[in-house]
Amino acid sequence: MAAAKEIRTQIGSIKNTQKITSAMEMVAASKMRKAQDLMKASQPYAKQIRNVVAHIADANPEYKHDYMVERTEVKRVGYIVVSTDRGLCGGLNHNLFKAVLKDAAAWRDQGAELEFCALGSKASSFFNKYGGKLVAAKSGLGEAPTVEDLIGSVKVMLEAYDEGRLDRLIVVHNEFVNTMTQQPVLRQLLPLSPDMGADEQDDENARPGSWDYLYEPDAKALLDNLLVRFVESQVYQAVVENGACEQAARMIAMKSATDNAGDLIDDLEMVYNKARQAAITQEISEIVGGAAAV
């Protein structure tokens, strides 16, 4: 019966694991709803500011902000990589890092140097291992990140851009397609690319090239503030969207872990029953054999 007892303990420990994973699944499901609400709530602002900035890029402004000018030579590329703080969310972070490395390799082949800003502890530990140049990191954003949490790290990257240490700034995060699907996206923040708002642009207002805004107080001060706000809001949107992705991915990962534990238990129970049956049969035949010998 020794084998049967071992199997029974194994089944017990798998059952415990299953309880944990199914609890985590339920927690992730309820957190996902909250994270999705947060994502939806911040979408209008991100979308409107993208529209406004697309209009500015369309216009023919008297003052060209530094962020609007495409630099001829791209010597350094900065990435803001948005990851999760915790693991156990399937291949979410892994896929994201793969996408970053692929894009980064393309830039490196063109002779560009790379700098990274890691949001979320998974990204910073990844770049520590991988050996990328990490210039800013922020983790512990929690479930309800605020714009204030991000200002610091965004500022580091913007200052680098202002000083010419970076010629391009890209934000990388997971896009929430639906609960089952999340896919990594890379989006160029700086310099502003004209196709940025193309899909959202209402055509009535598209009159490229020939007009300019009236600015109050003046173009420089206004655009300085507005474009910084724009970058911050895009990064914030990336972070909350990634948060929703994290919970969805964790829910799916935990659901499949629970299912797998169930399969494992079924298999082990079959083995256990066979072992038990074999032991009983053996005992009976021993008794019968013993009785016959008497």
Place this chain on the structure above:
Amino acid sequence: MANSFTCNIVSAEASIFSGSVEQVIASGLMGDLGVLPGHAPLLTELQPGPIRVIYDGGKEDNFFVSGGFMEVQPNVVTILADSAARAADLDEAAAQEARQQALRAFNDKSSELDYTRAAAELAEAVAQLRTIQQLRKKAGKG
């Protein structure tokens, strides 16, 4: 419908208002400004203060923003507010309290609170009060 246009007010946390209006009155950095349909493209920074939107037929609504940006296009106005609230939601007592606190921090320069932040808080509290008082006055008249 030529004399109306679309107005969107969004804050970082939510979409506050979106609809067709006849006029928008906002407090820009250089002073209050009213926007009618067909206005030339304009970009301005906003001061903390009230935003009045006037619908077709003269009905109006008040919102409060604590700073932000306004983009005017001939047929759409977009207000990117740092944080916005319907003016009726504003609590005068809370605003007064905030102003007192800001003033205290303002006068007490030795305190840890840095000066610029206190000044910003004070401006915001004063603007909230301005919105409330404007509402009051109108309620008294009507």
